[in-house]
Every structure is written in structure tokens, then in C-alpha cells.
Amino acid sequence: MLITDPVKDFFQKIIEERVLVMVAQDVDGLCACKILQSLFKCDHVQYTLVPVENKQDLVTEFDSHKEQYKHMVLLNCGGSIDLLEILEPDDDVMIYVIDSRRPIDLVNFYCERQVYLILKQNQEEAQLIPDYDHIYRNYDSDNEDSDTEYEQSSKRHKFDQV
Structure with missing residues (x-):
């Protein structure tokens, strides 16, 4: 402090x-x-x-x-x-x-x-x-969001192949 x-x-x-x-x-x-x-x-x-x-x-x-x-x-x-x-x-x-x-x-x-x-x-x-929240934000929630986007894009890609 x-x-x-x-x-x-x-x-x-x-x-x-x-x-x-x-x-x-x-x-x-x-x-x-x-x-x-x-x-x-x-x-x-x-x-x-x-x-x-x-x-x-x-x-x-x-x-x-x-x-x-x-x-x-x-x-x-x-x-x-x-x-x-x-x-x-x-x-x-x-x-x-x-x-x-x-x-x-x-x-x-x-x-x-x-x-x-x-x-x-x-x-x-x-x-x-830097701001405290910017440095110590919860990266787990960010990773969950990015995994969801990845899964969605891979599902779209599989659907496009059918």
C-alpha cells in the first residue's frame, strides 16, 4: 500500500x-x-x-x-x-x-x-x-469464454462440412 x-x-x-x-x-x-x-x-x-x-x-x-x-x-x-x-x-x-x-x-x-x-x-x-482489477482479474472466466467460442466455431465448421 x-x-x-x-x-x-x-x-x-x-x-x-x-x-x-x-x-x-x-x-x-x-x-x-x-x-x-x-x-x-x-x-x-x-x-x-x-x-x-x-x-x-x-x-x-x-x-x-x-x-x-x-x-x-x-x-x-x-x-x-x-x-x-x-x-x-x-x-x-x-x-x-x-x-x-x-x-x-x-x-x-x-x-x-x-x-x-x-x-x-x-x-x-x-x-x-496499472489498475488492480486489470492486473488481477479472474483469468479462469476469460478462459471459459474463449473455450465456448472455440467450441462454437468448431461446431459451425463441422456443420458446414456436412
Whole structure:
């Protein structure tokens, strides 16, 4: 789910919680980490900082810390993978993704319950995001319709041969 108001929908929710921050070891991730650390220091937010280098590190660190934290922030990592499938978090775990890399996994984008995306979004990108119903429509009903049309055309063809 895309967060439109980061202060209300993100920061106010984690300000009283212990937070696990997993940060990619690149320039964007480290700069975002420094900014977030300053905000946490001003508001006395308890956090643990864990550097990750790849997807395997992300899974390993998540598994080793998942019992201690219910709020996790992923800085410049995790946006391009299906986090619910890869990490398999408990239902009460909230994952906030701040990622400058593209593309963003659509499962993360349309997830309504556990994964929250904090992205800089301009009008051009907003128009490129496909509608949920267009992506996840029921293909079984489409296949049934096409089978019916196929069967009808083959019946017509057999009738024409007689």
C-alpha cells in the first residue's frame, strides 16, 4: 500500500515502538539511514540498525530479529521482491519500505495489510501504475469464454462440412 502522508501514516505509528531498520549498503540507503537516525534521535525512538547486502541477508536478518520487533523499516531494499512471500512475516508485523530503486513489486504495491511503501511519486509515474482489477482479474472466466467460442466455431465448421 502506498503511503500518501508519511508523518501520519508512518512516523506517528512507530514513534512509541521499537523499530528494526534494515538498510542497503549503497549511497541512497546510507543517506536515508542517516536522516532517519536523526529523526529517531530527536523523538527518542528505540531502533536497531542492521546492514544488508542482498536478498539472502535480508531474509537471514529478518528471521533472526522477527520475534523482537513488530515494526520494520527497509531502506533502499526489499521493494523489488514480494516481501510477504519471501519473509513470511506474522500477521501483526508491519513492514515500511523506503526504496529509490525501480521497479517496485506489484504485490507490495497493492498489499493492504502489512507492507507500506513510502515513495517519491510524480504524476508521470502515477499514470503508469496499472489498475488492480486489470492486473488481477479472474483469468479462469476469460478462459471459459474463449473455450465456448472455440467450441462454437468448431461446431459451425463441422456443420458446414456436412
